[in-house]
Amino acid sequence: MASTLALAAILAPAGGTIASDARKLSFYHTHTGKSLEVVYAENGEYLPGALQQINNFLSDFRTGDIVRIDPGLLDLIWDVREGLDGDATYEVISAYRSPQTNEMLRGRSSASGVAKNSQHTHGKAIDVRLEGVDTRSLRDQALALRRGGVGYYQSSDFVHMDTGRVRSW
Secondary structure: OHHHHHHHHHHOOOOOOOOOOOEEEEEEEOOOOOEEEEEEEEOOEEOHHHHHHHHHHOOOOOOOOOOOOOHHHHHHHHHHHHOOOOOOOEEEEEOOOOHHHHHHHHHHOOOOOOOOOOHHHHOOEEEEEEOOEOHHHHHHHHHHHOOOEEEEEOOOOEEEEEOOOOEEO
């Protein structure tokens, strides 16, 4: 027991606590006005209750449909934020979109604006801003990771990130 305490004292950071690898995300949904702050993974394990909270929060706000959000997407946006400002809140413009919502948006946008088989319809994409961070910097950080698709919508001031194949627009 004494050797365990001695080892903990050696490994503890200057603040006196042993660092946890907890992954926390903060969201503000621009369409619903709701907020969520949640630890979704800890000690290398995803937390099922937290993932369900995220699934509910990132649901299709138009239809209420819920899908399982890809935990890899959560890791991607966590890693992007860590590379920029580890405490900032993601402002969500769009996350999961039901096929019906996706088709409705396709009808409203230009031919290249909304993909027919969008990663959003699979729970693998999110359109966001990061509080206090220029969207160009957010885009550049996401591109640097090379872990999926990254779209930059300068005039609408948001970045699309997904866990599909590596590509950019």
